[in-house]
Amino acid sequence: MSETKEINSPIDEAxxxxxxxxxxxxxxKHPETKKRFESVSLEEVDRLYTPADVAQLDxxxxxSFPGEFPYTRGIHPTGYxxxxxxxxxFAGFSTPEETNARFKYLLKQGQTGLSVAYDLPTLMGYDADxxxxxxxxxxxxxxxSSLADMEVLFDEIPLEHVTVSQTIxxxxxxxxxxxxxxxxxxxxxxxxxxxxxxNDILKEYIAQKEWIYPIRPAMKLVIxxxxxxxxxxxxxxxxxxxxxxxxxxxxxxxxxLAFTLRDGLEYVDxxxxxxxxxxxxxxxxxxxxxxxxxxxxxxxxxxxxxxIWAREMRDRFGSTNERTLKLxxxxxxxxxxxxxxxxxxxxxxxxxxALAGVLGGTQxxxxxxxxxxxxxxxxxAALIALRTQQIIAEETGVVNTIxxxxxxxxxxxxxxxxxxxxxxxxxxxxxxxxxxxxxxxxFPQREIQDSAYQYQKAVERGDQVIVGVNKYAIDNExxxxxxxxxxxxxxxxxxxxxxxTRASRDAGAVANSLEKLKQAAQKQxxxxxxxxxxxxxxATLGEICSALRDVYGIYEEPAF
Amino acid sequence: MENMNERKIRVLVAKPGLxxxxxxxxxxxxxxxxxxxxxxxxxxxQTPEMIAAAALQEDVDAVGVSILSGAHNTLCPRIVQLLHxxxxxxxxxxxxGIVPQEDIAKLKSQGVAEIxxxxxxxxxxxxxxxxxxxxxx
Numbered sequence: 001m002s003e004t005k006e007i008n009s010p011i012d013e014a015x016x017x018x019x020x021x022x023x024x025x026x027x028x029k030h031p032e033t034k035k036r037f038e039s040v041s042l043e044e045v046d047r048l049y050t051p052a053d054v055a056q057l058d059x060x061x062x063x064s065f066p067g068e069f070p071y072t073r074g075i076h077p078t079g080y081x082x083x084x085x086x087x088x089x090f091a092g093f094s095t096p097e098e099t100n101a102r103f104k105y106l107l108k109q110g111q112t113g114l115s116v117a118y119d120l121p122t123l124m125g126y127d128a129d130x131x132x133x134x135x136x137x138x139x140x141x142x143x144x145s146s147l148a149d150m151e152v153l154f155d156e157i158p159l160e161h162v163t164v165s166q167t168i169x170x171x172x173x174x175x176x177x178x179x180x181x182x183x184x185x186x187x188x189x190x191x192x193x194x195x196x197x198x199n200d201i202l203k204e205y206i207a208q209k210e211w212i213y214p215i216r217p218a219m220k221l222v223i224x225x226x227x228x229x230x231x232x233x234x235x236x237x238x239x240x241x242x243x244x245x246x247x248x249x250x251x252x253x254x255x256x257l258a259f260t261l262r263d264g265l266e267y268v269d270x271x272x273x274x275x276x277x278x279x280x281x282x283x284x285x286x287x288x289x290x291x292x293x294x295x296x297x298x299x300x301x302x303x304x305x306x307x308i309w310a311r312e313m314r315d316r317f318g319s320t321n322e323r324t325l326k327l328x329x330x331x332x333x334x335x336x337x338x339x340x341x342x343x344x345x346x347x348x349x350x351x352x353x354a355l356a357g358v359l360g361g362t363q364x365x366x367x368x369x370x371x372x373x374x375x376x377x378x379x380x381a382a383l384i385a386l387r388t389q390q391i392i393a394e395e396t397g398v399v400n401t402i403x404x405x406x407x408x409x410x411x412x413x414x415x416x417x418x419x420x421x422x423x424x425x426x427x428x429x430x431x432x433x434x435x436x437x438x439x440x441x442x443f444p445q446r447e448i449q450d451s452a453y454q455y456q457k458a459v460e461r462g463d464q465v466i467v468g469v470n471k472y473a474i475d476n477e478x479x480x481x482x483x484x485x486x487x488x489x490x491x492x493x494x495x496x497x498x499x500x501t502r503a504s505r506d507a508g509a510v511a512n513s514l515e516k517l518k519q520a521a522q523k524q525x526x527x528x529x530x531x532x533x534x535x536x537x538x539a540t541l542g543e544i545c546s547a548l549r550d551v552y553g554i555y556e557e558p559a560f
Numbered sequence: 561m562e563n564m565n566e567r568k569i570r571v572l573v574a575k576p577g578l579x580x581x582x583x584x585x586x587x588x589x590x591x592x593x594x595x596x597x598x599x600x601x602x603x604x605x606q607t608p609e610m611i612a613a614a615a616l617q618e619d620v621d622a623v624g625v626s627i628l629s630g631a632h633n634t635l636c637p638r639i640v641q642l643l644h645x646x647x648x649x650x651x652x653x654x655x656x657g658i659v660p661q662e663d664i665a666k667l668k669s670q671g672v673a674e675i676x677x678x679x680x681x682x683x684x685x686x687x688x689x690x691x692x693x694x695x696x697x
Binding site for chain 2: 120121123124126132133134135136139140204208209210248249250336339340341373374375449452453456459460466469470479480483485486488557559
């Protein structure tokens, strides 16, 4: 290739000279270990990056300064020198009492925000006593069936002062209502409380698959929360547009970036169609990305995410509002990368992934515990995960300067490649009529499944190494680290409280509130006020979701 | 020489319970298909009763159950029992997912043929099926 290449600049000439004079003689004597070097996304990585690879970039247009358009180098002019990221460990298991105790423990250890994991019945909108909940109550998160559970979950945790992130999607509006009512009972002012609701229903159909209603009414519920929060809870983030689960399901870094940002654009579109004011609701949208093993690919992904979002907000929607243009995101290390084999190795993986998140300029971070491929984390494992963040923040010095990898030929070229790859997907999805239509066609789902399969094949060929699994494995490994066991008594405990709640509430008020909610849904009105009224009357999560199911129907996944 | 009329191994890949993590199930389904087996995937959120009914209707040699939520102790023995009740004693039940060491022996004693933990290569699963599916009359 180098023979026919047109030499057109001093740097191309210099690269060419180095290739002939220095590289090629070495390659003849010592060939490289592989023909193709690739990232964890199976993208080829070149031998060397030089000024020739970033020649097309313009410093002020493409890279610029922190806190200035297009925010490639970060949204804050002082980086982490002014404020560190929020250390926000995702926690939730068993009963609300147990999770409440874990929350208090984490706050005491220096954690700066809370993040609630709900169990599968809660995520799917079923009460603990539903037949479908058998075997699942309190297993993957904390069980919450009514306001009575939520009151216990946040007992003695002042919601006006602690920001709480809730991982809940299909029934998100109901859990938001419960949260707001608990805050109100504590005497907190809704205008002052802050926190985040995941509430990203699009990625449920794409990847995580915890849906209830068909896509379009489910989108309407999301927009209802946008509208309600903009007016009533102005400091709250009603959505966290999530690439995390898309990546965990098998997407490449580019697919994670592309589908997440395109989901974000879809919410903006739907919000505008519902008559919301762009520069009032978009600034409260937040994002959530994965931090996987391929260090530079991840750093480039976060940098590209900020740049693409700023450009799309300006060019697609015409915004000039700084708060609309700035993409804020949470990061979680890659659960999928953790191994059951030699589980202490996971501590190292998590540290490196977390470092990528930090060097990418994340606003908040969850570090996985080393035992998460085995069970939910034990106290000890959860503490090491938090300490990992504290070591990065306070011992390594990486926070001393802003965007320390900016200007690296490799990182800048990769950031550019990420943006180009995402834009290719935007064109395809726009061509299908937007993300909802693309999901209905199964497009992102198929792309992700295909990447997951290609990755598995690469692992089985040994092209992608997983230390302790397909290389350096230990036969008959002496297991085990201690794990957290959730026993079946959690369900009994939860069902008991549910029965007490049902017996002590005003049945007429519950029935009325559910009827009002159905009417609001049928009339296409905002469902939030009626949802809050139902929650106040101690209508259960299952009852509220069932009322909405009666109106909206349920989602059936087509076969892809 | 292989008999041209030899029956292909038929496998039902099943996702019981509320868990939506289907990456593993879909990768396995595709790997088994690529290995020449006939694969039926149930889709998400099937009850043990639905899974057993599908196994009977599709006349499968094995049911591969994928569970990552921790609900295996409740769901797997029930699937084994229902298959047994409908006379499918030779139908293998395989489990893949996050299963703690201490549950493995118990699940096997309850009739689960094999348990594949995270990190298992799809080749091992193919091999296990080829070696353990009972030949039909």
